[in-house]
Amino acid sequence: MKRAYSFRFKLLISYVLLTSIPLLTLGTLFYQASLRVVTDQAQDNVYEIVRKNNQLMDTKLGILDQNSMALFTDKDLFDLFNELEPSDGPGLLAADRQVSDILRNYFSQIDDVYAYQLWTSYFTFGQQLPQGGPTRSDIYRTAKQAGGRLVWYPTYDFSKMFSQPDYADDNIDFRYLFSATRVLDFSYLSGSLLRRLDEGVERPVLAISLKYQALNGLFSGSLPEGSRYLVLDEQDRVAAADDPALIAREYDEAWIDELQRSGSGRTRMTLGGERVIVCFDRSRITGWLSVVITPEDSLIRDLAPVIGASTLLLAVVLAAAALALAYFISGKINKPVERLTAAMRSAGEGDFEARVSVDSRDELGQLLKHFNRMNDRIGYLVTEVYETKLKEQEAEIQALNRQMNPHFLYNTLNVMNWMALENDQRELSRMLVCLSNMLHYTSRREWGAVSLDEEIEWMNSYFYIMQARFENKFTVEYDLDPRLYEYDLPRLTFQPFVENAILHGFENMESGGKIRIAGKIDKDRRIYAITDNGRGMDKATVENVLNGEGVSVGIGNTIARIKMQYGDLASVEISSSQGVGTMITIVLPREIQS
Known part of the structure; x- marks a missing residue:
């Protein structure tokens, strides 16, 4: 047998459903919105880190750019290279000591600078590295193609760049370097006359080498846990990366192209099946692109449990408050309904004297008040219907009695009609027939609509009598x-x-x-x-x-x-x-x- 639940139980269940569904929806939306806000904030923070690191790197490398510009007008270097004889061995050594001292004054105080040199086809001035002939390297060729502009060459393998296979397997300190190079066309102002190197003098190339760890140091320790980073030049060559295996290699990924075109910004994508946030910014000095890849999960790993617990606690508090309110409201509704149900049951059994106490002015109070009025009205109508039935019975009896009168009149008119015919009073006979028809027409019990034929027939009888009365x-x-x-x-x-x-x-x-x-x-x-x-x-x-x-x-x-x-x-x-x-x-x- 199907179980019958009380109205209050149904009301409570409906309140629970009506409150739980919105709470679950709002809780889910709140949780997702909170995660989104936290993620967006974390994304902005990572982007700011990338931009600040680039600014810091540009500040450091900008000093190298400024100092290298100062060499253009260095009179000592001008005089030295303008008068230097490439075939003079002792002279080259003496010049090397002088050049080393000058370069040391410009670059030795700058952190992260590993070596500073001047390359010519006949000699390498400054700090000595096992480079063989550096003028045969891509770095040198790139510098010569740039004229006097400072060129930044991304991190390279020393042994490959300078064709030194003996160092390929050695764990040398200068294995991976990146360099800034510039052709130095010395000149200086003598009085009002600008002096330049003679036409036949070879213009040296300034080569400043730095360890790639200088770039790594900008990102290490400043990024969220699980983040990866890359520093790429315009040809997608890796200048720095958290993965040493990527150094000095080309990073051939299609998604990098869009970042290269944008130059700076942040985006979200899926890499290797993982949702990540990519923040990137281009260096103003080197033109290289710094890219930081951060998994979304790592940004919210610590905050997600806190947000989830807060959301759950808030939902529980709101649910408890809603349940208490539902219990209170259901009681306010259920009690009047119970009183009304009891009163209706009494009224259904014929007790129209049953009344419900009204203690509120809300809709339920109005309903109870109207029920009391309805009960009063029903009691009155029951009495009225009973009395009406009695009156109808009396009227029926009177109607039956009155039916005898028309029959008596018909019979009397018929007798009068026969007497008129016997006395040859045909005009009077016709009037009596017309009167009998009229009386029969008007004395029928049903008083509904009639056909036009019947109405005209009655009118003809009426006209006949009235014409006789008023003598045509x-x-x-x-x-x-x-x-x-x-x-x-x-x-x-x-x-x-x-x-x-x-x-x-x-x-x-x-x-x-x-x-x-x-x-x-x-x-x-x-x-x-x-x-x-x-x-x-x-x-x-x-x-x-x-x-x-x-x-x-x-x-x-x-x-x-x-x-x-x-x-x-x-x-x-x-x-x-x-x-x-x-x-x-x-x-x-x-x-x-x-």
């Missing part, structure tokens, strides 16, 4: 559309108007009175017109007749019956002029055919 003072004329005989109309529709014309309209006439009953169909309406050439009525009298006042009570009754049966679809209008006559227009809708 008036004549009657009919002009009815044959289609009208297919429709019913209220009983005695014409009689009150005709009677008014005979008794009042022809009151001062000895003869010549005319009554015309016409009818036609106009679209969805039936229009009947009753006209006479009597004395007519003034406007006040017409208003009284239409309102059922004065002597013509029958007209008011007929108008009321027509309105009750057809409503606003029907109308009765009276048009009258004194000394001319009166026209009554009755408009009825076309109804179902009889």
Whole structure:
């Protein structure tokens, strides 16, 4: 058997569902929004780290750029290279010591600089490294192609760059370097004259070498846990990376191309099936692109449990508050409903004296108040219906008694008719027959609509008697559309108007009175017109007749019956002029055919 749950239990369950679903939805949205905010903030922080690291690197490398620019106008270097003889061995050694001292003054105080040299095809000045012939390297060629512009060459393998296979497997200190190179075309201002190196003098190339760890140091320790980083030049060669295996190699990944085109920014993507945040920025000095790849999970790994716990705690608190409120509200609703149910049960058993106490003015209070009023009304109506039944029974008995009177009158009129025929009074006999028909027509118990045939037949009997009474003072004329005989109309529709014309309209006439009953169909309406050439009525009298006042009570009754049966679809209008006559227009809708 199916278990029946109480209204309060159902109400509580509905409240729980109505509160839990929004709470779960809002909690999920809050959790996701919080994670999104935290992730966005972390992303902005990482991007700022990348930008700050680039700015720091540009500051350091910018000093190298400025100092290298200062060498262009160094008079000692100008004099030395302008007068140096490439074939003079002792002179080259002496020049090397002098160049080393000059370069040391410019670059020795700059952190991360590993070596500073001047390369020529005949000698390498400055710090000595096992480079063999450095002028055969790509670094040298790149510098020469750039003219006097400082060129930054990304991290390279020393042994490969300078063709030194003996160092390929050695763990040397200068295995991976990156360099800044510039062709030095010395000149200086002597008085108002700018002096340049002679045409035949070879312009040396400044080569400043730095360990790639100088770039790594900018990122190590400053990035979130699990982050990876790359420093790439315009050709996607790796200048620095957290993975040593990538150093000095080309990073051939399609997604890097979009970053190279953008230059600076942050984006989210999926790499290797993992959602990551990529922050990147281009160095103003080197033109290299610093890229930091951070897994989204690592940004929120520590905060996600805190946010989840906070969200859960908030949801539990709100759920408990909602449940307590639901219990309170359900009680406020359930108690009046229980009282109302008990009262309705009593009323259903016939006790209409049952009442419910009302202690609130809200909707439930109004409902209880209306129930009490309804109970009062039902009790009153029960009593009234009982009394009405008694009265109906009494009226039925009286109606049965009254049915004897018409039969008595019919029999009496028949006796009078036979006596008139025996005395050869045929005019009186016809009047008695007409009167009997009229009495039979008006005394039928049902008082519904009748056909136009029946109405005209009754009117003919009425006219016969009235013409005999007034000695043919008036004549009657009919002009009815044959289609009208297919429709019913209220009983005695014409009689009150005709009677008014005979008794009042022809009151001062000895003869010549005319009554015309016409009818036609106009679209969805039936229009009947009753006209006479009597004395007519003034406007006040017409208003009284239409309102059922004065002597013509029958007209008011007929108008009321027509309105009750057809409503606003029907109308009765009276048009009258004194000394001319009166026209009554009755408009009825076309109804179902009889």
